[in-house]
Amino acid sequence: LAKTTQPISMDSYEGQEVNITCSHNNIATNDYITWYQQFPSQGPRFIIQGYKTKVTNEVASLFIPADRKSSTLSLPRVSLSDTAVYYCLVGAPRGASGGSYIPTFGRGTSLIVHP
Amino acid sequence: KAGVTQTPRYLIKTRGQQVTLSCSPISGHRSVSWYQQTPGQGLQFLFEYFSETQRNKGNFPGRFSGRQFSNSRSEMNVSTLELGDSALYLCASSLDSSAGGWDTEAFFGQGTRLTVV
Numbered sequence: 392l393a394k395t396t397q398p399i400s401m402d403s404y405e406g407q408e409v410n411i412t413c414s415h416n417n418i419a420t421n422d423y424i425t426w427y428q429q430f431p432s433q434g435p436r437f438i439i440q441g442y443k444t445k446v447t448n449e450v451a452s453l454f455i456p457a458d459r460k461s462s463t464l465s466l467p468r469v470s471l472s473d474t475a476v477y478y479c480l481v482g483a484p485r486g487a488s489g490g491s492y493i494p495t496f497g498r499g500t501s502l503i504v505h506p
Numbered sequence: 507k508a509g510v511t512q513t514p515r516y517l518i519k520t521r522g523q524q525v526t527l528s529c530s531p532i533s534g535h536r537s538v539s540w541y542q543q544t545p546g547q548g549l550q551f552l553f554e555y556f557s558e559t560q561r562n563k564g565n566f567p568g569r570f571s572g573r574q575f576s577n578s579r580s581e582m583n584v585s586t587l588e589l590g591d592s593a594l595y596l597c598a599s600s601l602d603s604s605a606g607g608w609d610t611e612a613f614f615g616q617g618t619r620l621t622v623v
Contacts, residue, residue, distance in 0.1 A: 432594070433616055433617070434615050440611070494539075
């Protein structure tokens, strides 16, 4: 299973762009990269998923370099409500992996946005 | 459409007792996964059910068990509760087409906060 490494915490200010990088050196060919956001006492919420290059949706962008050994979640112009824990997950679709996949969330990155 | 519903939201139990938690997935979703979240260990995968069968299992003792019904609703049971079982238990559902899996978005419920005293 691909292990992920993220910073434990980050601080930012309202209106700034925040980039959270996740390292996954032993990512497998069939693995996708998925990011989740979690607020206190709530379940995680899907943010974005990608395989390579760049993916963008209405909430965030995900940048994945050619070697795919890391990925960066980019949150444009954060607000106080973006204060949360962000998790990076790496894993393969079940059909592609041909076997079981146990999603591993890790500790995530605690982002605090200041006024 | 309704999200993932977990009941109860809060629960206090005594050591040695057993507990059953319930999860109703989003309508049409066939995969249900359970997680335990604690400050010390973070979010840990318990097990996953698909079409009433356990498809994946995390590294938890046999005291933790689950099942899924024909309508995809799932329950998890913890027997002989220990103080260390105090945690937020989260359920997630995903559509999971026949060729899909984790690449489909997983939707989480708000969780059941279990306190063992």
